[in-house]
Amino acid sequence: MLSEKMETALNDQIGMEGYASFLYLSMASWCEFQGLDGTSQFFYRQAAEEHDHMMRIFHYVLEMDSKAIAPAIQQPPSNFDSVQSIFESVYTHEQKVTASINKLVNLANAENDHSTHNFLQWYVSEQREEEALIRLILDKLKLIGDGPQSLYFIDKEITEINSQMDTAEGAA
Ligand code: OFO
Numbered sequence: 001m002l003s004e005k006m007e008t009a010l011n012d013q014i015g016m017e018g019y020a021s022f023l024y025l026s027m028a029s030w031c032e033f034q035g036l037d038g039t040s041q042f043f044y045r046q047a048a049e050e051h052d053h054m055m056r057i058f059h060y061v062l063e064m065d066s067k068a069i070a071p072a073i074q075q076p077p078s079n080f081d082s083v084q085s086i087f088e089s090v091y092t093h094e095q096k097v098t099a100s101i102n103k104l105v106n107l108a109n110a111e112n113d114h115s116t117h118n119f120l121q122w123y124v125s126e127q128r129e130e131e132a133l134i135r136l137i138l139d140k141l142k143l144i145g146d147g148p149q150s151l152y153f154i155d156k157e158i159t160e161i162n163s164q165m166d167t168a169e170g171a172a
Pocket of ligand 1: 017020049050053093094097126127130
């Protein structure tokens with residue numbers, strides 16, 4: 001069984017992953033409305049991934065004979081200024097999630113909770129990969145700049161990233 005402190009902390013993380021899922025869903029909606037189909041597909045995928053991250057913790061908590069709580073999710077923003085600003089806020093959000101995962105790992109260490117420590121390692125790798133991916137996209141956005149055709153090229157780049165991710169998933 002998890003300690004009470006760990007149970008609460010993991011339930012908080014369930015809420016954080018759930019919020020990320022809805023935040024990315026909201027970004028997908030905004031992008032689709034702007035006609036940015038590749039970028040919206042990217043965010044639909046991220047939303048589904050975050051839902052999966054939430055459910056992994058949910059099931060783990062129950063597997064540990066503790067109580068998983070379905071979280072109340074705050075409504076995410078629905079209006080954004082630009083694709084650039086969206087990806088900047090995604091990066092900031094992912095850094096926050098990474099900090100939260102690191103805190104959970106520290107707690108697992110402090111409690112000698114080897115099982116949770118082991119479980120969390122998947123999230124440590126996932127956060128490293130997600131941050132690297134968003135940095136890559138931000139670098140591309142900087143290269144493309146914000147000239148008149150930039151949205152077209154940004155969407156094209158992100159469509160290419162989607163297909164690379166599809167290929168990687170197919171190979172996994
Ligand atoms: Fe759950 O990986 Fe991002 O937030």
